[in-house]
Amino acid sequence: MYRYDERDHTIIQERVAQFRSQTERYLAGELSEEQFLPLRLQNGLYIQRLAPMLRIAVPYGLLNSAQLRRLARISRDFDKGYAHFTTRQNLQFNWPQLEDVPDILAELAEVEMHAVQTSGNCIRNTTSDPFAGVARDEIADPRPYCELIRQWSTFHPEFAFLPRKFKIAVSGSEADRAAIRVHDIGVQIVRRGDEIGFQVLVGGGQGRTPVIAEQIRDFLPEEDLLSYLEAIVRVYNQLGRRDNKYKARIKILVKALGAEEFGRRVEREWEQIKDGADKLTDEALAWAKSFFTAPEYKTFDGAASDTALRAQADDDKAFSRWLERNSFPHRVPGYRAITLSTKPTGVPPGDVTDRQLEAIADLADEYSFGEVRVTHEQNVVLADVPQDRLLELWQAARKHGFATPNIGTLTDMICCPGGDYCSLANAKSIPVAEAIQRRFDDLDYLYDLGDLDLNISGCMNACGHHHVGHIGILGVDKKGEEFYQVQLGGSSSENASLAKVLGPSFSRAEVTEVIGKILDIYLEQRRPEEPFIDTYNRIGLQPFKEKVYAKAS
């Protein structure tokens, strides 16, 4: 994990002091609401329905146990004892007092954390694969590059007032677990011969106009990462629309120019700066990589460890289910990565209490070298658990409510805060998530359905990723009443696609039944072992539509 040196500490502490002065000037009436807005947003501070909301940056989702414990303490001292993991691998507090925010930031700075650029029209926290560094299909660990991007983008003087927010994601594996195709810039690590480099995609995003990113460069050498990003953002800063907030994202610019022409402009800009100071030196690359070396793994006989684990699983059905759904293969023999589910029925997805944050810290210390990763599905990963301790971990995780064996299934849904917290919402989303979880809580049924992404947003801003859910649910407003539009066929994977609207929207009471009908069609039509998304891609929207909108006879 990256460790701050004195200069990082200086920068973050100067930020705390700066924000303290800004908050004081605002409270004293010296800064107008309008002027304070971008300042607080660049510090993750929204004013929401019930209270301010503070978004804390978790660079590429990585947290250590000391940070988790500090977050727990902050949630207790300054909030109502809750925190929320977000779809951009960050963490949010829903009830802080504006006056307290500078103190919260000071507390965070002590554990090398901050809220820098978690909102506002600047380069946001870079996101990545929660299995970075451990996945078997990894080409290279994305985290050193993410950290270099974090440093390059933090208080970038040229890009703090872009036309719109700007999000970058990096994937180190061919299987895309970082949703890079729905980011403003998606960076895919690739290997050509002995050389590591990047495929660069631009112009993806969700919101009210969802777009899948397009490739503008097939292979960018490793040392050119930052200068190339600088060229892209510079072109965007100069040409991006500023007359209409809904047309200001880079995706609109890329569409207007065409990806080819946009790419040509980037290349022209990059030619001029590629050999400048941003070129990553061998020392810089080695330095960044030195923070993400393997922990001190024990040596296991992989086959023997697998056999022993299988025997334990055979003895206990519940344990075996959990292993099947919540564990992920590890590149080191005898280890697994474990996902702690924040999605038991009845708890808003991503919500955890202060005690649970502490429990996660304890589990991380006890089982996984003191570190965790936040996933964009709003869960938490312990990346390095020895297989011979999984049974014990499972029992401990169960005690704290993290062992729901539903990862990747229908009930492991992404869900935005919706109308319960968010002032932009058209409809509530948490009760919809809960109703679906209650209705489909039979594990055998869930496992039979297999991998299924269900994503819920309370409005077209798409915080809940409904555009890229295999099944997406979107809250809409009809004459002041809450309705829900259902969409099918989205995906945020390497085969990314945007969901299509099924048809007219439904009342909240109807939603679960509609989901049931959709699942019925899938079960009827699927070929053996065929996942939902493949069946959908094969048969299309029509059969689902017919069943769902069939007149009762």
Place this chain on the structure above:
Amino acid sequence: MPKPASSGKAGPQPANPAQLILDGRIAANEWRLLPQTDEEAGITAESLAPGKVILPYSLWQPLRSALAPRKAEIGVWLDSDETADLIGKNAGELPLIAVHFPAFADGRGFTTARLLRERYGYQGELRAVGAFMRDQLTYLRRCGFNAFAYEGEQPLSGLLESLNDFSESYQAAVDQPQPLFRRRGLV
């Protein structure tokens, strides 16, 4: 081609306060800035009053050669949709270039300034004009501005502090041409 937000005559125009911040100190403003209005549009090299004057780019461009004898007292201001390459290599002949921020959220001027300094080697006074705010001063300075014609309500003395909100930075810019990753380990 996407259209940048239209500016020009209809949009907000920069003011020309009596005092400004220049090279880290409060100083009297010796320049007269002409807005981009219909009245100014009729100006010719002959009718331009003597003294130090900052012309809108659209006015300066056609008058450039006619005004060559007065070079030392002719500055230019760029609106936020006018990119640095419009002046480009001619920057060297100007004693002052101003960049307009029609709204503080319009961040195009940051790029314009960096390019004037880093790409076109501009050495003269680079002045931020328009609606920028105090909390942007560090960023503006880092992008190469050394003069700030602030229009807001706060006293200039208070602004001086904000020029150096940060003593250290991660990335390369005009004030610090080496990113931190190249400086780490050296002292």
